[in-house]
Amino acid sequence: MLPESIANLSRTLIWLNFYDNQIYGSIPAEIGNLVNLERIGMWSNLLSGTIPTSLGSLVRLETLELGTNKLEGEIPVTLGNLTRLSSLSLASNDLYGSIPSTLGNCPLETLDLASNKLNGTVPKDIMSIPTFNKYLNVSHNSLSGFLPLEIGKLINIQTIDVSNNRLSGGVPSTISECEVLENLYMQGNLFQGSIPSSLNQLKGLQVLDLSSNNLSGQIPNFHNMTCLNLSYNNLDGEVPEVGVFSNASAFSVAGNNNLCGGVRELGLRPCLDQASKKKHLSGKLIVVISLAAGILCVIFLLSLFAARWWFHKSRTHSPVASCIKEQHRKVSFAELLRATDGFSPANLIGMGSFGSVYKGTMDWEDHKVVAVKVLNLLQRGASRSFTAECEALRNIRHRNLVKVLTSCSGVDFQGNDFKALVFELLPNGSLDKWLHPGVDERGTSLSLIQRLNISIDVASALGYLHHHGRTPIVHCDLKPSNILLDHDMVAHVGDFGLARFLSRTVSKSFQRLTNSATLKGSIGYAAPEYGMANKVSVQGDAYSFGILLLEMFTGKRPTDDSLKGLNLHQYVEMAVPQKVVEIIDPCLLSEGGETEAEADRNNPSTSELSTRALECITSVLRVGILCSKESPKERMHMEHVIRELHDIRDAIL
Numbered sequence: 001m002l003p004e005s006i007a008n009l010s011r012t013l014i015w016l017n018f019y020d021n022q023i024y025g026s027i028p029a030e031i032g033n034l035v036n037l038e039r040i041g042m043w044s045n046l047l048s049g050t051i052p053t054s055l056g057s058l059v060r061l062e063t064l065e066l067g068t069n070k071l072e073g074e075i076p077v078t079l080g081n082l083t084r085l086s087s088l089s090l091a092s093n094d095l096y097g098s099i100p101s102t103l104g105n106c107p108l109e110t111l112d113l114a115s116n117k118l119n120g121t122v123p124k125d126i127m128s129i130p131t132f133n134k135y136l137n138v139s140h141n142s143l144s145g146f147l148p149l150e151i152g153k154l155i156n157i158q159t160i161d162v163s164n165n166r167l168s169g170g171v172p173s174t175i176s177e178c179e180v181l182e183n184l185y186m187q188g189n190l191f192q193g194s195i196p197s198s199l200n201q202l203k204g205l206q207v208l209d210l211s212s213n214n215l216s217g218q219i220p221n222f223h224n225m226t227c228l229n230l231s232y233n234n235l236d237g238e239v240p241e242v243g244v245f246s247n248a249s250a251f252s253v254a255g256n257n258n259l260c261g262g263v264r265e266l267g268l269r270p271c272l273d274q275a276s277k278k279k280h281l282s283g284k285l286i287v288v289i290s291l292a293a294g295i296l297c298v299i300f301l302l303s304l305f306a307a308r309w310w311f312h313k314s315r316t317h318s319p320v321a322s323c324i325k326e327q328h329r330k331v332s333f334a335e336l337l338r339a340t341d342g343f344s345p346a347n348l349i350g351m352g353s354f355g356s357v358y359k360g361t362m363d364w365e366d367h368k369v370v371a372v373k374v375l376n377l378l379q380r381g382a383s384r385s386f387t388a389e390c391e392a393l394r395n396i397r398h399r400n401l402v403k404v405l406t407s408c409s410g411v412d413f414q415g416n417d418f419k420a421l422v423f424e425l426l427p428n429g430s431l432d433k434w435l436h437p438g439v440d441e442r443g444t445s446l447s448l449i450q451r452l453n454i455s456i457d458v459a460s461a462l463g464y465l466h467h468h469g470r471t472p473i474v475h476c477d478l479k480p481s482n483i484l485l486d487h488d489m490v491a492h493v494g495d496f497g498l499a500r501f502l503s504r505t506v507s508k509s510f511q512r513l514t515n516s517a518t519l520k521g522s523i524g525y526a527a528p529e530y531g532m533a534n535k536v537s538v539q540g541d542a543y544s545f546g547i548l549l550l551e552m553f554t555g556k557r558p559t560d561d562s563l564k565g566l567n568l569h570q571y572v573e574m575a576v577p578q579k580v581v582e583i584i585d586p587c588l589l590s591e592g593g594e595t596e597a598e599a600d601r602n603n604p605s606t607s608e609l610s611t612r613a614l615e616c617i618t619s620v621l622r623v624g625i626l627c628s629k630e631s632p633k634e635r636m637h638m639e640h641v642i643r644e645l646h647d648i649r650d651a652i653l
Contacts, residue, residue: 001025002047007033017041019065020626024048027066032057039063043089044626044634047071051090056081067091067112068640074098075113080105091115091137092637099138101125110134113141114161114639121145122162128153135159135643139185142166147191152177159643163209164188171210176201187211187229187468195220195230209468211252219253221245226399229468231255238262238271252397331408333418336360336372343374350430350481352495354386359425367405367424375419386419396473400461402426402484402494423494427487432480435555445587448613450489451552452649455620457491458483459645462545463638466538474536478544479525480551524558524568528630539632546627546635553620555585569628576625577618584617616652620645 002023007030009016016037024046032054039062040055047069055064056078062085071093079085080102086109095116103111104125109132118141126136127150135158143165152174154160159182160175168190175184176198187209194217195210208222209229218237222228225244232255239262244250248265260271339360340347350357355375362370375386386409403424412418428434431454434446446454458478465473475493482495527543530536547558550568558568566574575583623644626636636644 002027004028004030007031009034012036015039015041018045020044020622022046026050027052029054031055034058035060037061038084041065043067043069045069049073051076051095053078055079058082059084061085063087065089067093069093071095075100075103075118077102079103082106086110086131088112091640099123099126099143104129107131110136112137114138115140115637117141118143122147122167124148124150127151130156132157133180134647135161135183137161139163139165139639144168146170147172149174151175154181155179157181159183159185161185162189166190168192170194171196171199171215173198175199178202180204183207185209187213189213191215193217195235197221211468219245219259226250228252235259239266239268249397249399249403331406331422333408333410333412335362336374336408336420336422339370340372352481360422369425370405371423371425373421373423375421377417377419386421396465398461398464400457400464400490400492402492426484426492428485428489430481431483431485431491431552434485435480435552436557445585446552448588448616448652449649451588452616452620452645452652453489454483454485454491455549455552456642456645456649458493458548459545459638459642461491461493462538462541463642466541466638472538474538475541475544476536477522477525478541478548479522480548483548527632529632537632538638539635542627542635542638542641543629543632545638545641546624546629549620549624549627553585553588553617553624554583555587556583569625569630572621573625576621580614580618580621588613588617612652616648619648619651623648 002025006016007028011034013034014036016034017039019041020043022045023042026049027042027047029052031052035058037058038060040058041063043065044067047066048071050073051066051071053076055061056076059082061082064079064082064085065087067089068091071090072095074097075090075095077100079088080100083105085106088103088106088108088110089112091112091114093116095113095118097118098120099113099118099122101123102125104123106129108129111126111132112135114137118138120143122138122143122145127148130153132154133156136154137159139161140163143162144167146169147162147167149172151160151172155178157178158180160178161183163185164187166189167186170193171186171191173196175181176196179202181202182204183206185207188211191210191213192215195215197220199205199208200220200222203224205222205225207227208225209227210233211229211231213233215230215233215235217235219230219235219239221240221243222245223243228244228251231252235253235256236258237260239245239253239259241261241263245262248263253259253262253266260269262268337343339362340358343356343358347359348356349359349371352373355373358372358374360370360372362368364370405422405424407422408418408420410418434444437444462475462478465475477495478493482493484492484494486492525544525547527540530540547568550572551557554568554572556562556568556571560568563571572583581589623636623641626634627641629635
């Protein structure tokens, strides 16, 4: 329990940090006596009670982190007295009431109030803080009203997240004045009206999520963007085919029933051209005039109009059918047999629990080389795995997920059942082969920045699966062999054979399959609670990600014999932070030259680059430790993980 005597510490104390523990009790009001405090870090504990108003007396305070506790009550207005406060995190508590407008007096760079019970409006004063340069996160609350036009004053901010509230009104066009904005999350609200075309002025915008709102009108052109989600609105008109819209895996417009056109992968109906519209209007005008001329002329003209309509329909039917046919590409057993040279061992590129993966050569225009996953239907659970993977892959689309091209379900030449999935081939293979190269693969290793990028890619994929797809999905089998790397070493998560949905919206037959299945996962990566019960959760994926992160930076598998009876979490936790150099992957130690590596090992005064690299690795390992906690409730949320990893990468760069 947090002792009240904490208030008796020296008044010269500058930092007070005890984050990520199991400390409970309330924060004593007397903490306001420690007038020289510059930083308070108490996040990820079990603290309860209210936030003391006396914190407003700590006029030197620059950082206040009380997130992921059990604090309740309102946010004290006295925090507005902290004229040096640059970082405030109160996320994941039970705070209620409104956001104090007095926070506008603080020179905040980051503000995280996500996942509370806050209500009321977003204060204009918050949106007018000129020092914001990292992120503003008020997501997952009950905020209502309009988003203030003053949001345009946040000209230096990188990320804005107001998702999953009850905000209404239009999307402020003034957002286009946020010149360095990279990520904008507004999904899960009640925004209405059209999407401001001025958003296209944000040249640095990479992620825009406006899904699950009441937006209407046409879609503006968006160009330099990596992820755009406009699904589940009331948008209409033609989907553009340039910029981000030229890559079907980079955007989603699902659930907008009045859209047409776009790239053929969308499978939308074609749009009527202007000539067709003029003919349609002209036909209506003729009908109106003919009604006045008499019944005989009406019959004649209606017959003429019907003939014209039939002719127009017959001309347009063929392209539509062709588009649908191309969208759902058919592939036979014979084609796959030929593409893989009879499923030759020479083309075998991987083996899993339920089947084998072969390299295949096709004559398709868009994909000449593919990966063919052939299910071993004699293996128990293989058919269920095929159903699960198909169900999951048809519901998701993200740049960090493996792209499925088509599937084959039929019989082979002997009349046996045959099931296969065809994927886009990613040339750099699995992450497992890079972390643990074979004898003939020695000499290839991942740099520190590459490992960080891959970590962020995988976390982004999980964040999408858990929070940003149509239905929350738990992967259930995250491990290095299920993460594939493309030409640019961008990571793509694959193998959804054990995936589970956390919703009732999927088919009943699929629910019966998943409910009756016995979850296995992979030894070392499966969350410990999966061994006692069959109930899956996003926290289970967080555990697997934590173990993956520890493996990536130590180079040790969770089943490595050198762990000496410990699990990987315990092994790393015992070494952080004093003995990090002793446990990290030797490839990272040698990065930057042999002399520097020797200096790191033998000389306490390392170079600036080496020191920063070591601090970076230590921070990543801490994230891995927090994600792989034994208790699911203590594990980090993926949204928090993504932000932490981005901050770590920014620091090293």
